[in-house]
Amino acid sequence: MSGHSATPVLEVDGLRRAFGGLVAVNDLGFAVAQGEIMGLLGPNGSGKTTALNLMSGVLRPDAGAIRLMGRNISGLASYRIARLGLARTFQLVRVLDGMDCRDNVKAGLAFHKPHLPAADAAARIDTLLDRVGLGGQDRRPAADLTYIDRKRLELARALAAKPLLLLLDEWLAGLNPSELTIGIELIRSLKADGITIVLVEHVMNAVRALCDRCVVMSSGRKIAEGATADVLNDAAVVRAYLGGVAADA
Amino acid sequence: MMARYAGFGVIALAALTLLALVPRLGNAYYLALAISLLQYTVLATAWGMFSGPTRYVSLATTAFFGIGAYTVAVLGEVLPWPLVLLIAAAIGAMVAGIVGLSTLRLSGVYFVIFTFGLTELIRQLVVWFEVNKSHVLGRYVFVNITQADIYWQLLALAAAVFLLGWLIARSRLGFALRVIGEDETVAKHCGIDTTFAKLTLFAISATVMTLAGAIMAPRWTYIEPSIAFNPMISFQVLIMALLGGAHRLWGPVLGAVPLTLLFELLSARFPNTFTIILGCIFLVIVYMLPRGVAGLVEKLPMRLRGKKAERVAA
Numbered sequence: 017m018s019g020h021s022a023t024p025v026l027e028v029d030g031l032r033r034a035f036g037g038l039v040a041v042n043d044l045g046f047a048v049a050q051g052e053i054m055g056l057l058g059p060n061g062s063g064k065t066t067a068l069n070l071m072s073g074v075l076r077p078d079a080g081a082i083r084l085m086g087r088n089i090s091g092l093a094s095y096r097i098a099r100l101g102l103a104r105t106f107q108l109v110r111v112l113d114g115m116d117c118r119d120n121v122k123a124g125l126a127f128h129k130p131h132l133p134a135a136d137a138a139a140r141i142d143t144l145l146d147r148v149g150l151g152g153q154d155r156r157p158a159a160d161l162t163y164i165d166r167k168r169l170e171l172a173r174a175l176a177a178k179p180l181l182l183l184l185d186e187w188l189a190g191l192n193p194s195e196l197t198i199g200i201e202l203i204r205s206l207k208a209d210g211i212t213i214v215l216v217e218h219v220m221n222a223v224r225a226l227c228d229r230c231v232v233m234s235s236g237r238k239i240a241e242g243a244t245a246d247v248l249n250d251a252a253v254v255r256a257y258l259g260g261v262a263a264d265a
Numbered sequence: 266m267m268a269r270y271a272g273f274g275v276i277a278l279a280a281l282t283l284l285a286l287v288p289r290l291g292n293a294y295y296l297a298l299a300i301s302l303l304q305y306t307v308l309a310t311a312w313g314m315f316s317g318p319t320r321y322v323s324l325a326t327t328a329f330f331g332i333g334a335y336t337v338a339v340l341g342e343v344l345p346w347p348l349v350l351l352i353a354a355a356i357g358a359m360v361a362g363i364v365g366l367s368t369l370r371l372s373g374v375y376f377v378i379f380t381f382g383l384t385e386l387i388r389q390l391v392v393w394f395e396v397n398k399s400h401v402l403g404r405y406v407f408v409n410i411t412q413a414d415i416y417w418q419l420l421a422l423a424a425a426v427f428l429l430g431w432l433i434a435r436s437r438l439g440f441a442l443r444v445i446g447e448d449e450t451v452a453k454h455c456g457i458d459t460t461f462a463k464l465t466l467f468a469i470s471a472t473v474m475t476l477a478g479a480i481m482a483p484r485w486t487y488i489e490p491s492i493a494f495n496p497m498i499s500f501q502v503l504i505m506a507l508l509g510g511a512h513r514l515w516g517p518v519l520g521a522v523p524l525t526l527l528f529e530l531l532s533a534r535f536p537n538t539f540t541i542i543l544g545c546i547f548l549v550i551v552y553m554l555p556r557g558v559a560g561l562v563e564k565l566p567m568r569l570r571g572k573k574a575e576r577v578a579a
Contacts, residue, residue: 072454094453104454112447123444126437127456177456 023086025050025181025212026071031080033070040066042236044080048181053203053213055227055244059257063236064216065107068183071214072104073097085180099128101180105187107216109166111158111173117145118154120169124176144172148202164195171202175211182206182213188222200225224248232256281424288413296412298529303419304481305525308498309505309517310426311473314433315466317511318442324499325364325380328387329357329471331494333478335391338404338488346408350479357475360387361468369463372449381499388494395490403489410483418480426473430514433466442466500543501528508550510557519558 024047031044041063048054056064069075071082073094082090089097103124112120121141125132132140145151148168153161158169167187174182188199200222206213207226217223223230223244230247232240234256240247247253287299308326316323336353344352368379395402433439441462444452452459478493485492501524509520524546532539554560 074450093458095456095458098454098456106450110448110451112444112451114447115443119440119443122440123451123455126440131437173451173455 024048024083025052025085026214027081027083027086028067028071029081029083031067031070031082032078033066033075034078039236041070041077044233044236044238046231046238046241048212048214050212051207051210052228053207053215053226055223055230056214056216056233057218057223057230057247057253058233062233062256064233065185066236067233068104068185068214068216071097072102072183095127101177102183103174103177103179103181104183105167105170105174105185107185107189109163109170111161111166111169113157113159116155116157117150117161117169117172120158121145121172121176124173128177140176144175147175147205148172149198164191164199167191167199168202175206180212182211183216184213185216186218187215188217188219196222220248277424277427281420284420285417288416293412296416298526300412300416300419300481300484301529302522302525303416303423304477305502305505305521306518307419307423307426307477308474308502309509309521310423310430310514311470311477312502313506313509313511313514313517314426314430314473315463315470316506317513317516318439318446319463319466320446321369321463322377322503323380323467324377324496324503325383325471326474326502327494327496327499328380328384329361329474330478330481330498331384331387331391331490332357332360333475333480334482334485334488334493335478335490336475337408337479337482338406338493341406341408341482346410350476353479354472354476358468358472361471362464365464365467366460369460369467381496384494384496384499388490391490391494403487405487406483406485408483412484415480415484419477422473422476422480427514429469429473433469434514438462438465497540500547504543504547504550506557507547508554508557510554510559512556513559513563516557516559519562 026048028047029045031041032039033041044063044067046054056067058064066075070077071089073089073092073096076091080090081088084097084100084102087100089100089102092100112123115123118141121144122137125137125140142151142154145154148171150165150168150172153165158166161169171184171187184203187203188196191199196219203213203215203222203226215223215227227244229242230240230244231238232247232250232253239256240250240253242250288296290296308330312323312326315321333353336356337349340349340352364380364383368376371379392402441452441457441459444455444457445459445462449459482488482493505520505524506517507520508524509518510516527546528539528543531542535542550557556563
């Protein structure tokens, strides 16, 4: 693609964060290449969300480096990291209920430089709402949306400023089977646009369908990394998820 | 759109001109009442400018009002009046900056308690300074300013506050504050420097309150800490803004006008049970009108359209 393709979009190195005696993330390291979807997997409590919070600046790491396009963002405030091009969604969907869909997306766009002229911003917002399947609903209050539409709106907000990297925290959780198909297609279409994504997900069908590579965490440590199919068949991964039951389960 | 703004501007200007004529009525009681109305309109609107969008409930109104009044008590006789106002505004903004930096990370009830404590802290500091350093407790304010002058200055301040509030609401800063009020975590991840946004608005709101205190100071000829830093002002302003509806720029004035008149009546008729009545009014407002009079006014067109929107909301 561009001359930057040699630099990973995201590079995490020796990342560590402890809460009292509990080491939630321990010596975590991986890299995400331009245009790639990387799955971050692991059982509940394995440190995935903590890792995401460290990358997006909610938490400060005790040690280690996080580089976005080669620039160290470790320990920066969330808003600075956001302005440098890292966008995220939340495990429990967060939309701005007191605003309409248009303003929700505008929130993701308005605080990034360069500021767009009003007409261009409005056009971008319409395009994004169309893109996630909320076309024509721009004046609808976010509070009136159904669960999947709230997820769509949150995604549109995250995409608004054309992020370098998108962190999706269980974005597909809680969707019914037909919604899941729609959701997977939507994320696949983002990849087609060259958006780089880190996907924290428990829905294995989605992981298989979407992720180029996966990193698996258990008790704060990385226990496997590689191509999705290989990782999901890895004995250590199966043990971590199923607690030592037969690998062919 | 432009035509609408122009029309609105003309109406605002006409209203302003009419209001400016009040001192010409030559009735001292009406003028005093009008000064009270303007004072609370300015304070409640300034309160709503910060607390409306961010939903941070501040009880520091008295602190800033008192700082303004005391600045006049100390400097009023030595320096020219415009300079005194300028210094008062600067002190107010500075204190707001320091207080804001140390407290705007607090959320919810902790912020409320801190701002309440702040008023007491500043009052005690002033008392300590006056007793130990300047050896006076209570100062006379002898400045050449008439009641009509006070009225006109407050009217100008009120006009400035509404203009400023209107400009902020339409600005990126105003939008940032609305996002913060909705969800501060999302705001941060949208790239909003939430501390800076809150601090800026807090300082603007506090500067207006300080100026109101400074302008009002010559109304009392004698000022002491318990007059300048009367915590009741904070509560009254809060109640007014909530009754009117702090989520709209024009909301607080809808609460300030009726309640100023009511307080005037009650404190004259029932001086001893006034605070009890105040508390009851506060409870009724919170239960019956959570979005204030402004909320009612907004709902009115929907009601007229056959309560359709009402059902959607439910």
